[in-house]
Amino acid sequence: MNGNLKKTFLAAGIAVGMTAVTAQAGQLTDRINSGESIRLGFAVQPPSAYPGDDNQPLGFANAITVGVLKKMGYSNIEPIVTDWGGMIPALAANRLDIVTGGMYILGSRCKNVEFSEPIARQYDGFFVLKGNPKHINDYADIKDSNSIMVAAAGYNNIEAAKKVGVPEQNIMVVPGPTEMLAAVRSGRADAGALPFVEVEHIVAENADILDATDPTLMPDWTINYTGIAFRPDDRDFLKKFNVALADYLGTPEMLDAVKDYSYTAQNLPGDKTTAWACENR
Template sequence: MRQIVIIIASLLLISSVSAETLNARIEAGKPVRLGFANEKPWAYLDSDGKPTGLINDYTIDILNRMGINHIEPVFTEWGGLIPGLRAKRFDIITGGMYILSSRCQKIAFSEPIGRFRDAFIVPKGNPKDIHDYPDVVRESARLVTGVGYNMTNSARDAGLSESLIIQVPGPTEILSAVKEGRAEVGAVPYFTALYLAKQAPDSLSVSDPARATSQTRHYIGIGFRKEDNAFVELFDEAQAKYMGSQQMLERVKKYGYREAQYPDGIATSQLCQRQ
């Protein structure tokens, strides 16, 4: 009988934990856990182990405005962000994730925080004149990108052979593959491309996203579990007041974020319906 009671108590505890919303965690005094991969300049840990980067700084400012200061970072690989959020290993994805319909089926997003395009790191001078996915296909170039990145599907949709697509854990491996000649193109978000090219200025260049005529402009949002929609509404209210404020401008300008990246009025609900 005692064993049965223990089992029932354990099941009730598991059920309680699994049903816990983010609002309930906060009310209980528990930390809000930010989940992200180590991807500069979007989200990473500084030398003191504190969360920093464009999306972390942006999100933390908004949480502070909401009166939330108990925050913890949780580091994982990019491909583990959505599974980790759904498994409640952390509460918010701050990795700089594009709002895509395939992702909207699994998680909830805040309203967009900015609009961006993909870009490529290429050999110095961009000798094959690659600026868009059709250019990659034209040159039959080997393309490297990260596991779970939308760039894989973009390359496939453009018609690039599966044998020419290389998937690696993240930016460090993408940089190495292009530098070492194992790939001719590294596909990443534009800000990531700028950062990576700075690591090897004598050997790498960045494509011009303005010449990427086939690309849809992508919008980044903060990721939440679907059951935390009540919190997302509060976050969006705080974000609307933060967007374009002096505090925001001073916080994000060092990462290259400018007015050109401001959301242009499109709603997350509309982006989630895009195919």
């Protein structure tokens, strides 16, 4: 092979290699490489995720995500507040790059998004009127007492209640925690179902009229694992995110970052993986 022909083949090989590398990069990697921000989406779901001044991303899910991104060298983050039910559609439509919000890793959601490895283990719980007049401690109690449970649209609590046979007419679905609180306070619903960290937050602000149920009285199958959601096209970025997450999760730095959001070492996910949660939840 003469020198010129050899150079031609070499240049072609380099071009093919560069094309292959480019093809493997997802939209988020391309955005970052072009100098654009990482659009971080979340709903108002304290203490998991909520906006502060100038939409500053607060809550334990946001604190962990921002901490991991910082470890990866990324600080150009654009927080975008949306409603809970619109987070996954906005991610799919490329209006968001990462979704936090304290979202459980569920088999139904794993069909539409790619989750990070778990960032938290969470229990379900209820907020009820003072004294728990209907003696509600788990989903079966909703069914057995013919009570009305209120839940937020898109939350796993609806599926959980139906799993134990709670009739659809006994499940009130509203936009979010504010409407849930109003339903229980007015007596239109007997119990509000949420992740327990959110129950604690609501009860703390309404201690004169509400009680929190004991989450340890819930069956084990109601223990869920929270992850951070990405588009399937961004698996390249997610892989790097998971590596940084493994180094960050459970460190003194991370636990200090979430200490004001009802997250303790007991909420660390342990040995459960996203693959396990997608299969079993």
